[in-house]
Amino acid sequence: NAGVMQNPRHLVRRRGQEARLRCSPMKGHSHVYWYRQLPEEGLKFMVYLQKENIIDESGMPKERFSAEFPKEGPSILRIQQVVRGDSAAYFCASSPRGYEQYFGPGTRLTVT
C-alpha cells in the first residue's frame, strides 16, 4: 500500500505566477488535510476535505488560496499570484476515518 503521494516535491515560481500542489491519499483514505510549515516553525492547518467537499477551511488565507478533492483524482491546493511569503513546505495528510493522519513527503514551494 503506497503512502501519501505529493507532487511536485519542489516547485519554484516567480511572484505573480500560480502554484498547483497535488496530493494523492493512501488507498482507502477519504479524508485529506493540508498543512503549511514555514521555515523553523510548526505545521499550521489550512484545510480539511473529504471527497468533493470542503469540511473545514478555517486555516486557509481568504484570498488566492483554494483547495479541492474531486471524486476522481488527487486533491489540489492552488495558490494564485504567489508572493514571497508563500514560500514554505506544504504537507498533505490523509486518514481513513479522521483518526491518525499519515503525512506525505511535502512540496517545497520557493517563490523568487
Add this chain to the structure above:
Amino acid sequence: GQNIDQPTEMTATEGAIVQINCTYQTSGFNGLFWYQQHAGEAPTFLSYNVLDGLEEKGRFSSFLSRSKGYSYLLLKELQMKDSASYLCAVRRNNAGNMLTFGGGTRLMVKP
C-alpha cells in the same frame, strides 16, 4: 482558541533518556498526538493518547494528563538517528479532526 507549548530545543547524550514536555489549553479535547520529523522530511506518527496514562511503544512512551493539560514523550536508549524535531499536536472533537500543532522541539543527540 488553542495554545500548545513545548520547548524549542533540547540536547541529550546517546544512550540516555530524554523527556519532551507539551502543555496545551483547548476546548473539546479529543486526543494528543506525537510526531517525529527529520529535517526536510514528512512528520511520521509516533503515538496517540486520548485517555490519561502512559502508552509504551518500544523505546518511545507517551504520557497524558487531561486534567493538567499536559503530555510528555519519553525517549529511552537514545540513538543518533533520534535527532529530529518532535511535534505535539492536539485534536478537538468539534474541529473536523484536524490537528493543531505546537512549534516542535528540536532534539539534538550527541555522542
